[in-house]
Amino acid sequence: MEGVADPRILIPARSTSRRTQVVVEQGIKAFFGGNALVAVVVLALITIFLFREGFGFFGQNLANLRLYRQAGLEYVDIIRGVSMEHESLSRKLSEIRLREVRTMEKRNVPLEEINAKLAPFDQFASSFSDTAETLHSLVSDLTEKASALKEKLFAQAELLAQRSQLERAGAQAEAARIVVPEVDRTAALASLHQGAATYESVSADMTAKLYSLFAAAPPLPDPAAQKNFEQWKTRTREYLAALPAASEKLRTWSSEAEIPWYRSLSSFLFGREWITASFWQDWYGIIPLLVGSIMVSIVALVIAVPLGVSSAIYVSEIASRHEKRLIKPYIEFISAIPSVVLGFFGIAVVGQAVRAASQSHFFKWVSFFPISERLNIFTAGCLLALMAVPTIFTLSEDALRNVPRGFKEASYALGANRLQTIGRVLVPASLSGIVSAILLGLGRVIGETMVVLLCAGNRIAIPDFTQGLGAIFQPVHTMTGIIAQEMGEVVRGSTHYRALFMVGLVLFTITLGINYLAQKLVTRFRMSIG
Amino acid sequence: MVTVLDMPETTSPITLNQPAPAPEPEVERGMIEIDRLGFAYGNHQVLHDVSLSIPARAVTAFIGPSGCGKTTLLRCLNRMNDLIDSARITGGAIRIEGVDINAPSVDVVDLRRRVGMVFQKSNPFPKSIYDNVAYGLRIAGVTKRALIDEAVERSLRSAALWDEVKDRLHVSGYGLSGGQQQRLCIARALAVEPEIVLMDEPCSALDPIATAKVEELIRQLKQQYTIVIVTHNMQQAGRCSDHTAFFYLGRLIEFDLTTKIFSNPGQRQTEEYITGRFG
Numbered sequence: 040m041e042g043v044a045d046p047r048i049l050i051p052a053r054s055t056s057r058r059t060q061v062v063v064e065q066g067i068k069a070f071f072g073g074n075a076l077v078a079v080v081v082l083a084l085i086t087i088f089l090f091r092e093g094f095g096f097f098g099q100n101l102a103n104l105r106l107y108r109q110a111g112l113e114y115v116d117i118i119r120g121v122s123m124e125h126e127s128l129s130r131k132l133s134e135i136r137l138r139e140v141r142t143m144e145k146r147n148v149p150l151e152e153i154n155a156k157l158a159p160f161d162q163f164a165s166s167f168s169d170t171a172e173t174l175h176s177l178v179s180d181l182t183e184k185a186s187a188l189k190e191k192l193f194a195q196a197e198l199l200a201q202r203s204q205l206e207r208a209g210a211q212a213e214a215a216r217i218v219v220p221e222v223d224r225t226a227a228l229a230s231l232h233q234g235a236a237t238y239e240s241v242s243a244d245m246t247a248k249l250y251s252l253f254a255a256a257p258p259l260p261d262p263a264a265q266k267n268f269e270q271w272k273t274r275t276r277e278y279l280a281a282l283p284a285a286s287e288k289l290r291t292w293s294s295e296a297e298i299p300w301y302r303s304l305s306s307f308l309f310g311r312e313w314i315t316a317s318f319w320q321d322w323y324g325i326i327p328l329l330v331g332s333i334m335v336s337i338v339a340l341v342i343a344v345p346l347g348v349s350s351a352i353y354v355s356e357i358a359s360r361h362e363k364r365l366i367k368p369y370i371e372f373i374s375a376i377p378s379v380v381l382g383f384f385g386i387a388v389v390g391q392a393v394r395a396a397s398q399s400h401f402f403k404w405v406s407f408f409p410i411s412e413r414l415n416i417f418t419a420g421c422l423l424a425l426m427a428v429p430t431i432f433t434l435s436e437d438a439l440r441n442v443p444r445g446f447k448e449a450s451y452a453l454g455a456n457r458l459q460t461i462g463r464v465l466v467p468a469s470l471s472g473i474v475s476a477i478l479l480g481l482g483r484v485i486g487e488t489m490v491v492l493l494c495a496g497n498r499i500a501i502p503d504f505t506q507g508l509g510a511i512f513q514p515v516h517t518m519t520g521i522i523a524q525e526m527g528e529v530v531r532g533s534t535h536y537r538a539l540f541m542v543g544l545v546l547f548t549i550t551l552g553i554n555y556l557a558q559k560l561v562t563r564f565r566m567s568i569g
Numbered sequence: 570m571v572t573v574l575d576m577p578e579t580t581s582p583i584t585l586n587q588p589a590p591a592p593e594p595e596v597e598r599g600m601i602e603i604d605r606l607g608f609a610y611g612n613h614q615v616l617h618d619v620s621l622s623i624p625a626r627a628v629t630a631f632i633g634p635s636g637c638g639k640t641t642l643l644r645c646l647n648r649m650n651d652l653i654d655s656a657r658i659t660g661g662a663i664r665i666e667g668v669d670i671n672a673p674s675v676d677v678v679d680l681r682r683r684v685g686m687v688f689q690k691s692n693p694f695p696k697s698i699y700d701n702v703a704y705g706l707r708i709a710g711v712t713k714r715a716l717i718d719e720a721v722e723r724s725l726r727s728a729a730l731w732d733e734v735k736d737r738l739h740v741s742g743y744g745l746s747g748g749q750q751q752r753l754c755i756a757r758a759l760a761v762e763p764e765i766v767l768m769d770e771p772c773s774a775l776d777p778i779a780t781a782k783v784e785e786l787i788r789q790l791k792q793q794y795t796i797v798i799v800t801h802n803m804q805q806a807g808r809c810s811d812h813t814a815f816f817y818l819g820r821l822i823e824f825d826l827t828t829k830i831f832s833n834p835g836q837r838q839t840e841e842y843i844t845g846r847f848g
Contacts, residue, residue, distance in 0.1 A: 359654070360654065443692065445688055445690055445692030446692060446694055446695075447652075448649065448652070448686075448688060448692070449686075449688065449692045449693075449694065449754070449757070450694075450704070450708075451649065451652060451681065452647060452649060452681055452685065452686035452688075452758070453681065453682070453685070453704060453705035453708065453757065453758070453761060454678045454679070454681040454682035454705060454708065454709060454761060455678075455704075455705075455708045456678055456708075459708045463704070463707075463708065464694055467695070467696075468694070468695050
């Protein structure tokens with residue numbers, strides 16, 4: 040302000056001051072505008088990068104699926120499915136035996152007597168698993184053949200890609216020097232196809248053996264176990280009835296059948312297996328991860344919503360001023376705990392405590408206890424609930440506090456007690472605010488990485504929902520966890536790398552949707568109160 | 570320039586500052602007796618030694634400048650001040666039909682059902698018109714649909730709102746105009762069949778036409794209810810009340826028939842306030 044420096048002129052000369060003012064104003068505008076622009080551009084670039092890397096997945100995955108068919112892996116997997124089903128039936132038998140032993144132990148039957156009683160059953164079980172010997176060896180034989188073919192085809196594709204890259208770069212001479220070996224796919228596939236005949240003889244043999252085995256099935260002493268055993272028999276009969284269907288599939292299977300483009304998307308979105316870096320076939324199915332994330336979030340919300348909303352109601356309506364001063368900052372303080380510390384606490388304390396509790400005598404009546412895994416959905420959910428409580432609490436408390444005082448007074452003046460006022464006026468009036476608080480809590484939970492990585496157990500599997508509530512005591516892997524865990528190890532540009540980006544995109548879409556919904560609810564809530 | 574409309578001829582003056590003439594037989598005692606009441610928020614004394622006897626089935630207006638304690642006194646009558654942490658009664662008592670309302674044996678929920686209240690800012694719940702009126706009955710445990718239907722219609726008729734809303738009972742109360750909303754709040758208060766209705770500046774947010782409607786309503790309601798109204802509007806007090814109490818700095822200055830207060834006030838401060846010299 041040079042004008043002020045001159046004592047004789049009270050109002051600074053207009054022309055200079057105006058010019059500087061304009062410059063200053065423009066500078067300020069440029070500064071703030073520039074910052075906003077940088078933020079927007081960076082976010083846009085991130086989103087574009089995410090989409091670009093992610094969408095490359097579909098082409099690569101389609102090639103991956105085509106190779107699976109062309110190399111005959113699919114063919115082998117049809118037979119493998121039959122053999123795996125047999126194994127699972129065999130496992131079922133040992134489960135039935137285990138349960139039987141437990142019930143007898145409860146009745147204090149000595150061990151020798153148990154073994155003696157179950158001897159015919161054991162005999163039955165071992166002859167059952169023997170019936171699949173030839174089937175298993177057929178599978179391992181075909182597996183070797185198919186994977187050898189796949190490796191050759193893969194190497195060929197690599198070399199072809201290398202050559203075309205060189206050609207595009209203009210290095211024709213070098214490109215010509217690369218020798219691409221011919222792969223005799225027809226011969227290799229023909230030798231695979233012989234498996235069909237073997238399979239048919241094996242399955243006929245197995246069916247005959249099993250039916251004769253059924254005739255001699257031993258009875259079980261316990262009625263409950265007997266019932267399970269009968270169920271098992273029905274399942275096995277169904278299995279046997281399905282054997283010809285597999286052989287029909289083998290006969291009609293062709294390595295040349297086209298794989299439609301949408302399989303690349305559907306195998307990702309609906310695929311139930313996430314298998315990477317496998318010698319056999321990689322599968323990128325998001326379902327186990329999605330289910331893991333959703334299960335963990337549900338458990339977290341089931342715990343966090345009552346805690347967060349009730350404490351918000353308590354603080355805004357019931358607590359004395361003194362209590363308010365204590366509780367509010369305390370709960371908000373939880374959000375200051377770094378998630379890695381919470382995760383650590385989860386491993387060391389919560390997981391341990393849950394397992395110890397499940398083993399205690401007190402909880403013996405719970406059917407799925409004792410649990411075997413210390414790190415599971417429940418442990419992660421508990422910890423995530425801790426992270427969601429401050430969000431839900433703070434925003435719900437805001438919503439409740441913003442309910443006009445008139446509602447409360449009118450309710451009391453009509454003779455309502457405190458509970459009625461809270462339940463019939465305050466909560467309904469702030470409901471959309473509370474729901475959006477819960478949604479934002481959910482957004483926080485589903486995007487949280489460190490805690491689930493440390494506490495969810497990281498087993499890529501869909502929980503076994505047949506166990507009912509027991510499913511929440513099983514380990515899972517989550518979308519956030521898998522990205523954090525695998526992104527550091529994958530080869531840049533590989534199918535796996537792009538699959539992780541796709542997982543990121545799905546996560547992004549989910550959190551975007553949740554936040555959008557919450558925003559919409561908040562606006563509606565403001566309008567209804569305003 | 571004060572015109573007093575609809576002045577009833579029957580009610581007798583009840584005064585405190587002057588020796589009252591022998592009461593006429595139909596009103597031997599006020600419905601609400603305020604006996605040397607003192608009231609404070611924390612250390613701030615708001616009401617000093619207020620004694621007042623409010624007659625049944627008549628409109629009593631509280632007037633006075635802002636901060637004189639009239640609203641506080643009104644809120645003492647249904648113990649709405651219980652909601653404020655630091656509020657406390659420092660002396661005296663309030664008796665409704667002879668019962669001390671601050672006695673520990675009195676159920677405050679029951680008291681508030683008998684003493685309804687209409688607030689300065691219309692505050693319908695974010696519910697339908699029907700649910701607004703039914704609220705008081707529902708929280709009192711009335712579940713019979715027919716009973717509620719009947720009470721809703723009766724209250725809306727009493728509040729002169731029935732004809733305007735009978736076709737849209739199940740739409741939100743927010744769709745109504747300001748005056749209608751205030752009458753909805755009156756209907757809501759009437760639904761629980763109170764004996765006394767307290768009104769805290771019920772027309773302060775309304776335009777003149779809506780105000781006229783509410784005032785007309787107040788004059789009708791006094792056939793059945795004892796009404797206490799706080800108002801800043803001198804003309805309003807003149808138009809619709811039978812008795813007027815003038816407060817200043819937490820003290821009751823004068824209480825008399827409205828006609829008397831407005832034509833021939835006994836105290837100089839009353840006269841100065843009414844004629845607009847302060848306040």
